[in-house]
Amino acid sequence: MENRTSRSNSQPAGAVPLSLLPERNVEGFAAAYAELRHMAAGLLQGRQDGRTLQPTVLVHEAYLRLCQGDRLCQGDPLCQGGKAWQNRAHFFGAAASAMRQVMVEYARRRSAGKRGGGAVRVTFHDLAVQAPDPHVDVLALDLALNALKSVGARFTRVMELRYFAGCTIEEIAQITGASPRAVKRDVSYAKAWLREHMSSAAL
Numbered sequence: 001m002e003n004r005t006s007r008s009n010s011q012p013a014g015a016v017p018l019s020l021l022p023e024r025n026v027e028g029f030a031a032a033y034a035e036l037r038h039m040a041a042g043l044l045q046g047r048q049d050g051r052t053l054q055p056t057v058l059v060h061e062a063y064l065r066l067c068q069g070d071r072l073c074q075g076d077p078l079c080q081g082g083k084a085w086q087n088r089a090h091f092f093g094a095a096a097s098a099m100r101q102v103m104v105e106y107a108r109r110r111s112a113g114k115r116g117g118g119a120v121r122v123t124f125h126d127l128a129v130q131a132p133d134p135h136v137d138v139l140a141l142d143l144a145l146n147a148l149k150s151v152g153a154r155f156t157r158v159m160e161l162r163y164f165a166g167c168t169i170e171e172i173a174q175i176t177g178a179s180p181r182a183v184k185r186d187v188s189y190a191k192a193w194l195r196e197h198m199s200s201a202a203l
Contacts (some may be wrong), residue, residue: 036062036095037135041128043099043166052128053106058099065098093157094177100142103127103164107138124163129162142202144194155190158183 024034040055096155107122122138124131141163147154154176161167161175173180 028047032091032095033063033064034060036099038064039095039099039165043131052126053103057106058102061102061105062095062098065101066094089176092161092165096157096160098161100145100164102137103104103129104142111139122200130166133163136163137198140198143196143201144197146195148193150188151193155186155193158186159190159194162187 012018039053040058044053045053069083073152110126111120111122121140123135124138125134127138145159147157148159158172158176161172167175169180169183172178172187173183176183178186
């Protein structure tokens with residue numbers, strides 16, 4: 001399922017390694033911007049043309065949303081809002097949410113531009129985003145993730161990190177403090193739940 005280059009093998013200049021971010025008060029916006037560049041480099045490694053999401057756009061738009069952190073955290077019990085991130089898990093959760101918002105908005109504009117009648121699917125592949133399941137409909141996944149939150153916020157969080165921040169199982173475990181086995185279990189459950197929800201919604 002892994003179809004992207006490991007983060008450790010594709011670190012751009014200026015990126016801040018995951019292990020070097022402080023455990024508390026991750027407040028440096030310069031470090032935040034560098035980490036977003038690092039995420040985008042891993043997510044957007046394929047073709048780049050005028051129809052796909054550009055790395056600089058993804059980084060810039062996600063950074064602006066991080067600077068307005070309180071807007072990202074409404075209704076999320078795992079996120080406490082504000083511009084001072086409590087720890088690495090809080091920061092990466094906010095970053096994944098920000099990148100999700102950017103990708104969903106871009107997919108929505110792309111879908112509207114293609115529409116000639118009926119719904120138009122826009123997949124991660126269409127956006128040239130390296131995702132575990134590249135042919136998943138981005139807009140349908142976004143709606144399903146909103147529904148998944150009612151089952152458990154942690155399931156939504158791990159799937160945001162997986163799909164919209166490009167994190168591996170091991171990276172999610174490091175970020176959240178859970179064991180890789182626990183993360184795999186949560187990802188497997190969440191994927192099955194999302195698949196069933198999205199299939200039912202399409203009927």
